[in-house]
Amino acid sequence: MTPLSHIRNFSIVAHIDHGKSTLADRLIQSTHTVADRDMKEQMLDSMDIERERGITIKAQTVRINYTAKDGEEYVLNLIDTPGHVDFAYEVSRSMRAVEGSLLVVDSTQGVEAQTLANVYHAIEADHEIVPVLNKIDLPAADCDRVAEQIEDVIGIDATEAIQVSAKTGIGIEDTLEAIVTKLPAPTGDRDAPLKAMLVDSWYDSYLGVIVLVRIMDGVLKKGERVRMLSNNSTHHVDRIGVFRPQMTEIDELGPGELGFLTASIKQVRDTRVGDTITHEKKGTTDALPGFKPAQPVVFCGLFPVDAAEFEDLRDSIEKLALNDASFSFEMETSAALGFGFRCGFLGLLHLEVIRDRIEREYNIDLITTAPSVIYDIHMKDGTVTQLHNPADMPDMTLVDHLQEPRIKATILVPDEYLGDVLKLCQDRRGIQEDLTYAGSRAMVVYDLPLNEVVFDFYDRLKSVTKGYASFDYQMIGYRQDALVKMSILVNDEPVDALSTMVHRDRAEARGRAMVEKLKDLIPRHMFKIPIQAAIGGKVIARETLSAMRKDVTAKCYGGDATRKKKLLEKQKAGKKKMRQFGKVDIPQEAFISALKMDS
Incomplete structure (x- = not known):
């Protein structure tokens, strides 16, 4: 049993392609968590699409045993998070389960829009943050400039930032030491009633639903009966374990530890992310502050090309929804396309990933209709309804006005492309809110309508800036417009x-x-x-x-x-x-x- 003072829980956050998953690989390798013959690139990215696109979609966790320079044994629980804006909810909920973060910044590119967004998630969760400058083996690396940029843009002291090359393994030992010395140990009371946070859940065809938990107080043992506070359902715990990245069974999880449990749960819907798990008898009654459920922002229709495949499509969508709590769907019919589903996604990349998975894993050819967002319709009689599909628009004589969702977009762009970016945002009915400089790069903040962004804004932005701009957004509410x-x-x-x-x-x-x-x-x-x-x-x-x-x-x-x-x-x-x-x-x-x- 590990004492609390020797446990460290941390996540790795960064912009897309700044080397989170590669750094995780090196940490796993240098501590011999996985035998060298079993090591492969992007060890924690298990889905085909993740490996093919080179992006992380699901946050993954691994437990590492590390012997520090002072000879003490430590247990490190690492969560590797996605960097892409569409999966920001994965990041925010992983943050609540850990106490500290490694902020990875590419020393050739510096701070990007997504770096900011992910750091703010960490700061909101009250994390201790250790800056890590990656890719120092590249000739274009400029650590002093990037450290200065971290201090200017984010406001974190980066004088002692660790310089690493996750590819070649330089600086990995320093990183492990910094995790042990600079990040705080978790707190928790072993004798208090059990209080565990449900961090994630997914479906396994052999074991049923696997639930990833972080124990706050108390001890969870195999064979006990537990209760979920949100829906009062009770379950018998079949097995308890940790990820080393393979599942390894253990007898109990104590306070401060991250692990998984299975309890013959049939549906992922019964395991709400952010829920509190406690003992059936003598459990706690006060729930942990849960996460906000992920709100879909983009809707589109999915229809099978061959109408006979409708039932297969229904099966595949239901199976995907088991693993992805942020994906919602309902049936719809269309005169031109027949039967299909109206699905809600967190963004266009999320839409593409789900579509690719249905086509690849279930062999169904799909037609996707135009992505649209949710509009609020204010009727003349004072009622407000939501419009998901433009085809369902009520009679305009009864409508008082329409409101559309707006977002706050943060764009970081090199100086020479600034004019093109401003023009693009003006064309998309944007309202400029802020323009500041961080070194030779401009940081533009715009208030934009979501329906102008959702379709091809990101592609256009990349093409006018030759791929150098980075973009991040958050929802800010609804506003009336002439739609x-x-x-x-x-x-x-x-x-x-x-x-x-x-x-x-x-x-x-x-x-x-x-x-x-x-x-x-x-x-x-x-x-x-x-x-x-x-x-x-x-x-x-x-x-x-x-x-x-x-x-x-x-x-x-x-x-x-x-x-x-x-x-x-x-x-x-x-x-x-x-x-x-x-x-x-x-x-x-x-x-x-x-x-x-x-x-």
Whole structure:
């Protein structure tokens, strides 16, 4: 049993690609937690998509035993967190389970937007923070400049920042010493009633739900009965263990320790992240402050390309929702696409990851409709409803006004691209709030509407700054604006999968671009097809797709002109009738291509 003073719980936070997972690999390797023959790159990134994209999606934990220079044995619990803005909720909840953080900053690039966001999570959780400058083996490394930047931008003393190269292993020993000497030990009372925080949970097909817990007070032993405070459900603990990264069973978890338990729980929904776990009898009654549940900000429809695969899609979405508490879904139908699901995500990367996992792990071809955000609709009778899908917009005569979600975006960009970034933000209806300098880089703070950002803002930002800008955002609330629903009509029939919410001033340009694009994407039919963009009853843009025609007068040579005229009139009447009953086939690619707007 390890005394409290010899336990250290910490997480590694950093911007994307600043070397968190590589540093975790070196810490695991240098303490011989994993045998050298079992070591692989990005040891803690277990999903295929994580390894392929080179990003961390789920926060992972590992227990390391370390013998310090003074000969004392320490137990270090490490949580490796994601760096991407879409998975910020993973970061914030990992922070609550530990007492300190290693802040990793790339010594060639300096402080980035996401570095700031993740540090603020750590500061909010009252952490002791140890700055680590990584990649010092690169010729472009400039440790003094970056240390100064950490002090200017974040306000943490970086004079004693540890210089490491996670790739080559320089400075790893100093890092381990700093964890032991600079980070605080956890507090907790072994004799108090059990109080454990549920940090994460995921589904395993053999063991049921695996629950990651941090013990605050008391002791948890195998075979005890425990109770969840949020829903009062009780469970019998089958096994208790720790991750070394493999699961290793142990008999008990004491205060200050991080480990897992399994209790034959069937559904991840029964294990709310941030919940308090206690003993069934003589347990505690006061719950720990929970986390705010993750609020989805982007919604889109997922439909199977082959309608027969709908049931398979339902199964796969339910299985994914078991592992990912931040992903929500409900059934919906569309006239153009058939049956599908309306799903909520934390951002576009989250959407892409879920879509890739469904296509790859369950072999289902998907169509995704245009991502949209949640609008608040204030009706004239004083009620407020939420709009998830533009196709469900109520009658405008009953609506008083619409409010859209706004975000506060922080963009760090090299000086020479500042003009392009400001122009991009102005084009997206942004309001500039702040502009400061950290060395040769500008830090711009903008208030932007979320629906302008959600679609392709990040791609545009990367292309105008040649990839040098970094971007982070947080929700700040709702604000009223002149928003309208733009419908697309093909052959006088509205296509609900293509309806979007746009700003009134932009509607005409957006509508014109959309109908021109659709004219190229929809194949020609035997009758002419009008493609229109409309707001309410008013058509704002129109293109006509001409009909394929058969030359009916080919058999007439010479003779009277009225013969030809009679045949042409007959054909015209046929086309008119056809257009009345004809069904226009819109190919699947048209939906996705039409929505990818290059502004």
